[in-house]
Amino acid sequence: MGPITPTLTGRCGGEVRFLVKPSSSKAPLLAVAALMGACMVQPPAARVQAAEGIVRGDDAAESARVSLLLDRLAPRVQALVPGADLPEDLEVWVQESPRLYALPGMGVADAEGLYSAHHSRILLSRAADDLERTLAHELAHAALGAEWARLPGTVEEGLCDLVSELLCPEGATRLRAGRLCSAALACGGLALELRLQSGDDGRQWIARVTLAGEDQGDDPQRAVFAVEAGLSSTALTTGTKRGFYGLAYLLVSRAAERVGLEGLHALCEDASAAGLERVPAARLLEAAELEDSREAWRSAAAEALGADELRALVVMYPHFVVDALDGWLHDQSLEAGWPEGVTLQVALPGGAAADLSGDASLLEQLRARRAEAQEPAR
Numbered sequence: 001m002g003p004i005t006p007t008l009t010g011r012c013g014g015e016v017r018f019l020v021k022p023s024s025s026k027a028p029l030l031a032v033a034a035l036m037g038a039c040m041v042q043p044p045a046a047r048v049q050a051a052e053g054i055v056r057g058d059d060a061a062e063s064a065r066v067s068l069l070l071d072r073l074a075p076r077v078q079a080l081v082p083g084a085d086l087p088e089d090l091e092v093w094v095q096e097s098p099r100l101y102a103l104p105g106m107g108v109a110d111a112e113g114l115y116s117a118h119h120s121r122i123l124l125s126r127a128a129d130d131l132e133r134t135l136a137h138e139l140a141h142a143a144l145g146a147e148w149a150r151l152p153g154t155v156e157e158g159l160c161d162l163v164s165e166l167l168c169p170e171g172a173t174r175l176r177a178g179r180l181c182s183a184a185l186a187c188g189g190l191a192l193e194l195r196l197q198s199g200d201d202g203r204q205w206i207a208r209v210t211l212a213g214e215d216q217g218d219d220p221q222r223a224v225f226a227v228e229a230g231l232s233s234t235a236l237t238t239g240t241k242r243g244f245y246g247l248a249y250l251l252v253s254r255a256a257e258r259v260g261l262e263g264l265h266a267l268c269e270d271a272s273a274a275g276l277e278r279v280p281a282a283r284l285l286e287a288a289e290l291e292d293s294r295e296a297w298r299s300a301a302a303e304a305l306g307a308d309e310l311r312a313l314v315v316m317y318p319h320f321v322v323d324a325l326d327g328w329l330h331d332q333s334l335e336a337g338w339p340e341g342v343t344l345q346v347a348l349p350g351g352a353a354a355d356l357s358g359d360a361s362l363l364e365q366l367r368a369r370r371a372e373a374q375e376p377a378r
C-alpha cells in the first residue's frame with residue numbers, strides 16, 4: 001500500500017540552479033544556457049494582469065479565475081509569514097503539468113505546482129487536487145525572504161504546507177490527514193483499528209490494520225534535515241518524497257503551535273547571525289518538542305490525527321475499510337442500505353475515533369465489490 005497524500009507540490013530550482021553554478025570555463029555553460037533557453041516551454045496564451053502579478057492560462061476565463069485566487073492569497077501570505085516578500089515580477093502559469101522546459105523528461109510528473117525563483121514564476125497543474133491550496137503553497141515559496149533559506153533539507157516544504165493549510169481552511173483537514181499519515185508511514189507505519197458492532201446481538205469485531213509505506217531507512221527523522229525532497233533535481237520515488245513532506249509538515253506544524261512562525265523565523269535569524277548556513281536540527285527539534293527517534297515521530301504523527309483527519313483518511317484510502325466490511329458483512333443484505341443497527345468506527349489504538357456508521361460512500365463501494373465478485377470469471 002502506498003502512502004496517501006492529497007497534494008505533492010514541489011519547488012523547482014534544481015535545473016535552474018545548475019545553469020548559474022560558478023564554472024571555470026564560461027563557454028560550455030553559456031552553450032547549455034542557450035540550449036535551455038531555446039527549450040523553455042511557451043507561455044500559455046491568455047494573459048491577465050492581476051494586482052499581484054501576471055497570470056497566464058489557456059483561456060481568459062482560466063486566467064481570470066486564477067488571478068482572483070492570486071490577488072486574494074498573495075497579501076495574506078505576506079501578512080502571515082514573517083519576512084515575506086513576493087517578487088515584483090511574479091508570474092503564475094497554469095499548465096497541463098508544471099514544467100519550465102520543453103525537453104522530454106524535464107517535467108516533474110508527480111508535482112502539482114512548482115516555483116522557479118530564477119524566473120519568479122509559479123507553475124500550476126490545471127488538474128491539481130486543490131488549485132487554491134497549491135497556489136498558496138507555491139506563493140509561500142515565492143515569498144520566503146533570504147533568512148528562511150537557512151531551513152535545512154525538506155523543512156521549507158513543511159512551512160509552505162502549513163501556510164497553505166492556514167490560508168485555505170477548506171482543504172486543511174485533507175492536507176493534514178495526508179501529511180500526517182505519510183509521516184507515520186515514513187516512520188514504520190500507521191496502526192489503526194476498525195470496530196464493527198452488530199445491532200441485534202451486540203457482537204463486536206475488531207480488526208487491527210497497519211498501513212505501511214515505502215521503507216525510508218532507520219532514521220527518516222534525520223534524513224528530513226538532509227534531503228531536499230522539494231527540489232526537482234532530487235531523485236526520489238513519489239512515496240519517499242511524500243514521506244519527507246509528511247515529516248517536514250509534522251515538524252513545522254508542531255513548532256508553529258509552540259513558538260509560532262515568528263519563533264521559527266527567529267531560529268533562522270539566529271543561524272544567520274551565528275554565521276551558520278542552516279538552522280541546526282537540534283534547535284528545530286527543540287522548538288517542535290520532538291525527540292530524535294523514529295518512534296517519537298511516528299507517535300507524534302498518529303497523535304495529531306483527530307476524528308476529522310481519520311474520516312478524511314478513509315475517504316482517501318477506503319480499501320482497507322471496504323475489505324474488512326466485505327468480510328464482516330458477507331451474510332447481510334445491502335439491498336435496503338446500511339445494515340440496521342450496525343455501527344462502524346475507525347480509531348487509533350488509545351487515540352481518536354471516527355464514526356463511519358451508515359457512510360454512503362463505503363456502502364456504495366461495498367455494493368460494487370459484491371457486484372464484481374458475482375460477475376462470471378472471464
Ligand SMILES: [Zn+2]
Nearest residue numbers: 009010011230
Ligand atoms: Zn513546495
